Amino acid sequence: MTDPDAPRSPEAPRNFPPSHLTPADGAAATIGVATGQVEAVAEAGARKGRIFAWGLWDWGSAAFNAVVTTFVFTVYLTSESFGPKGTVEAQLGWALAIAGLLIALLAPITGQRSDTSGRRKFWLAVNTYIVVAITVAMFFVQPGPEYLLLGLFLVAAGNVFFEFAGVNYNAMLVQVSTPRSIGKVSGFGWGMGYVGGIVLLLVVYFGFIQPEVGLFGVTGENGMDVRVTMLVSALWFGLFALPVLFAVPEYRNPAAVEREKIGFFASYARLGRDIKRLWNEQRNTVWFLLASAVFRDGLAGVFTFGGVLAASVFGFSAGEVIIFAIAANVVAGISTIAVGALDDKLGAKPVIMAALIGLVVSGLIVFFLHDGGQIVFWTAGLALCLFVGPAQSASRTFLARLIPAGREGEVFGLYATTGRAVSFLAPTAFALFVTIGGEPYYGIxxxxxxxxxxxALLIPVKASAPTR
Structure with missing residues (x-):
């Protein structure tokens, strides 16, 4: 995927096996970055420290993923304090739909431009701290209909800039890993995100939300428990995002693939040429982007509707749902970190395939044994979570092994775009089956x-062999 005006790169595409290269080629085939960069990562005395610093960003990002968008702020924003039940949920949906459209349109361009400028870490910092500032601003959303628009705007804007930050963060994976460790490192990052979510949820739930009078005398009056939680979340993300900015050097685009800097709108013309060339020369990558977009939306559906099913089908109370959510994150985090090593030994595709099969089987067990009570959901539901994290992590490493050198930000931008483009699938399928079956458990x-x-879409996609 190269610009027609740029010089031809002597480096082999990332999906060539190592046997296709000689030392004169000066490239590492499995992840496509220049040999010098791989050796610098491998030989740096602080490599493990850099990996840990990189993973801490995922740990900190749980403040937005788990607290803002999943369990606390969006639940607060859709309460009856902000408007009639059903109306506020629909308005939240529309706000997130608009955010998704902006991400789909802008993510590949922002990633492409960070690749070209060689300022990947800079843009990670900018977008991260915009999210931190937006989270701070959520403190000012008081419980009342007149504050709904502000709350919706902040959630939507936070999602946009969080995705932009994630594009650059994912692209940095090749800067902190080697061909032999990329799966383990990716799994470590995902696992850190799950564990960070657990710790922060425990802190804010028992520190501010659950007690009548929480830490620092905070109560639920005027939504102060949730609003202070947003300040804590902003501080959490802001602090844990710092290590990667200090420990990991700024990205330097290999000289062979540097591209002329162009204007913002001209970037779309370049993107169109790149996608066309990607289709002509690396069609396998395009098919993977499509397949991963579909199954990643299914993975998102597991967490999105898991709490709904726990409450409506299996009779979980609100407190039991949060306890299950914490347990689910524990299981997902441990499995993701553990399976990362298998990714490096066997390759990402077998890990993804096994995880998706496990998800299908576990989901069917939940469906057919739904009359069995809470024990069914605790066992089969946690089994679902056992497979979600490995599938997410291995999907990232699969793509990282395919991307042409110097295009990590751009292609991970396309990764975000394709995911957003089909983000309607799981909600639509869930609603359709509930409508047809007449019971919530049919949504499974x-x-x-x-x-x-x-x-099914992943089966014909060819995988890069792991480096041993």
Whole structure:
């Protein structure tokens, strides 16, 4: 995927096996970065420290993923304090839909431009601390209809800039890993995110939300428990995002693939040429972007609707849902870190395939044994979580092994775009099956169907062999 005006790169594409290279080629095939960069990462005395610093960003980002968008702020924003039930949920949906559209349109361009400018870490910092500032601003959203628009705007804007930050963060994976360790490092990052979410949820739940009078005398009056939680979350993300900015050197685009800097709108013309060339020369990458978009939406559906199913089908109370959510994150985090080593030994595709099959089987067990009570959801539901993290992590490493050198930001931008482009699949399938079956548990079949479709699309995609 190169610009027609740029000089031809002597480096082999990332999906060539190592046997296709000689020392004169000066490239590492499995992840496509220049040999000098790989050796610098491998030989740096602080390599493990850099990996840990990189993973801490994922740990800190749980403040936005778990607290803002999943369990606390969006739940607060859709309470009856802000408007009639059903209306506020729909407005939140529209706000997030607009955010998703902006991400789909802008993520590949922002990633492309960070690649070209060689300022990947700079843009990670900018977008991260915009998210931190937005989270701080959520403190000013008081419980009342007149504050709904402000809350919706902040959630939508936070999602946009969080995705922009994630594009650069994912692209940095090749800067802190080697061809032999990329799966383990990616799994470590995902696992840190899950564990960070657990710790922060415990802190804010028992420190501010659950007690009548929490830490520092905070109560639920005027939504102060949730609003202070936003300040704590902003501080959490801001602090844990710092290590990667100090420990990992700024990205330097290999000279062979540097591209002329162009204007913002001209970047779309370049992107169109790149996608066309990607289709002509590395069609396998395009098919993976499509397959991963589908099964990643199914993975998102597992967490999005897991709490709904726990409450409506299996009779979990609100407190039990949060306890299950914490347990689910524990299971997902441990499995993701543990399976990262298998990614490096076997390759990402077998890990993804096994995880998706496990998800389909576990989902069907939940569906057919739904009359068995909470024990069914605790066992089969946690089994679902056992497979979600490894599938997410291995998906990232699969793509990282395919991307042409110097295009990490751009292609991970496309990764974000394709994911957003089909983000309607799991919600639509869930709602459709509930409507057809007449009971909430039928929605499980909708999520399973989306995961199975992604699995089917992944089967013909060719994988890069792991480096041993």
């Amino acid at each position: 079949l909708g999520i399973v169907l989306v995961i199975a479709l992604g699995l």
